[in-house]
Amino acid sequence: MAHTLLLLFVICGLTSTVGPTVEPDEMLLQPAGEGQLSLDPSEVAAAAVDFGGVARAEPLAVMRPGGAGDVAHLVRAAYRSARWFPVSARGHGHSTNGQALASGGVVVQMSRGRIAPRPMPAYSPSTGEYYVDVWGGDLWVDVLNWTLANGGLAPKSWTDYLYLSVGGTLSNAGVSGQAFHHGPQISNVYELDVVTGKGELTTCSEEQNSELFHGVLGGLGQFGIITRARIALETAPHRVRWIRVLYSDFAAFTRDQELLVSLHGAHRSERFDYVEGFVIVDEGLINNWRSSFFSPKNPVKMSSVHANAGLLYCLEMTKNYDDSAADSIDEVGLR
Numbered sequence: 001m002a003h004t005l006l007l008l009f010v011i012c013g014l015t016s017t018v019g020p021t022v023e024p025d026e027m028l029l030q031p032a033g034e035g036q037l038s039l040d041p042s043e044v045a046a047a048a049v050d051f052g053g054v055a056r057a058e059p060l061a062v063m064r065p066g067g068a069g070d071v072a073h074l075v076r077a078a079y080r081s082a083r084w085f086p087v088s089a090r091g092h093g094h095s096t097n098g099q100a101l102a103s104g105g106v107v108v109q110m111s112r113g114r115i116a117p118r119p120m121p122a123y124s125p126s127t128g129e130y131y132v133d134v135w136g137g138d139l140w141v142d143v144l145n146w147t148l149a150n151g152g153l154a155p156k157s158w159t160d161y162l163y164l165s166v167g168g169t170l171s172n173a174g175v176s177g178q179a180f181h182h183g184p185q186i187s188n189v190y191e192l193d194v195v196t197g198k199g200e201l202t203t204c205s206e207e208q209n210s211e212l213f214h215g216v217l218g219g220l221g222q223f224g225i226i227t228r229a230r231i232a233l234e235t236a237p238h239r240v241r242w243i244r245v246l247y248s249d250f251a252a253f254t255r256d257q258e259l260l261v262s263l264h265g266a267h268r269s270e271r272f273d274y275v276e277g278f279v280i281v282d283e284g285l286i287n288n289w290r291s292s293f294f295s296p297k298n299p300v301k302m303s304s305v306h307a308n309a310g311l312l313y314c315l316e317m318t319k320n321y322d323d324s325a326a327d328s329i330d331e332v333g334l335r
């Protein structure tokens with residue numbers, strides 16, 4: 001039991017719910033590699049708050065790892081220390097409930113580390129698919145720019161917002177409009193390197209250490225720290241047709257969305273590549289339907305749709321195509 005508690009604390013940083021922390025020995029925590037341990041008040045203050053600005057917990061120190069070895073060294077030190085302390089991975093700090101905080105412990109700033117250059121995207125003859133190995137703290141926007149520049153490739157599954165880290169979204173699910181077809185981001189990973197609660201750097205996949213693999217994916221950062229992820233890629237589209245349809249009738253909106261997502265197994269020519277639905281709220285000002293998805297020129301048109309209780313519903317779809325299909329894209333039909 002004591003062991004279990006220790007393991008939990010090493011990774012999850014739920015200190016406040018169980019007991020007081022004791023300051024870890026700073027020397028013990030110094031990275032073995034090229035990383036840096038910082039006690040700088042401004043860095044500590046930045047790691048003490050999350051995106052929502054509601055949850056706050058001050059760590060003792062912040063580590064900017066130089067690689068997986070530094071993360072393993074730190075977690076091992078925490079695991080072996082007689083005086084336990086929490087260690088928490090922080091990607092881009094965009095969770096809103098204090099998930100990446102570590103009161104009195106060490107926050108590992110995964111997206112601020114000094115990491116070796118990314119490998120090039122590669123092709124796997126066994127799966128017939130492309131993939132890329134990325135650092136757990138890489139932001140998805142940087143992964144996209146890298147794979148686009150090196151082979152015209154792109155990850156298959158996304159979040160809407162790309163300034164989130166690979167480890168941060170793989171610890172949740174990573175959902176966007178491609179999920180109906182490809183599954184969430186956690187379903188588009190071939191292999192991980194994970195620093196476990198004992199500080200062991202372990203490679204895992206469907207075939208190798210599969211319990212760890214499935215525990216870490218969607219594991220809310222509780223089963224280990226992802227230092228490398230092998231991400232599934234596909235050829236990036238040359239062009240995208242972006243379509244938005246407004247509804248005032250919720251039943252009609254959900255009926256159409258369910259039809260579109262039910263086509264997930266259909267041939268690419270017979271389905272959309274991205275489908276999302278969202279609600280738009282009238283904030284009470286005349287002609288002021290606010291949404292980041294619509295330009296300021298749109299309010300008048302949107303007000304002409306009869307809304308119930310100040311609500312409209314929007315289906316957003318995209319269709320990928322290449323230059324050769326530019327003349328026929330508007331004629332593509334769904335069966």
Ligand SMILES: Cc1cc2nc3c(=O)[nH]c(=O)nc-3n(C[C@H](O)[C@H](O)[C@H](O)COP(=O)(O)OP(=O)(O)OC[C@H]3O[C@@H](n4cnc5c(N)ncnc54)[C@H](O)[C@@H]3O)c2cc1C
Nearest residue numbers: 091092093094095099136159160165167168174175221226
């Ligand atoms: C503006 C905004 C837009 C968003 N859009 C979407 C969206 O479109 N789709 C979607 O699915 N989600 C979305 N989210 C939610 C977001 O995916 C999660 O909050 C995600 O955890 C944030 O990633 P992060 O890199 O900021 O992680 P953090 O907030 O830094 O960490 C989140 C959790 O992951 C753990 N963690 C971080 N790095 C690692 C690692 N390397 N290994 C193991 N655990 C780790 C942390 O300890 C913590 O528990 C959005 C959030 C915001 C604020």
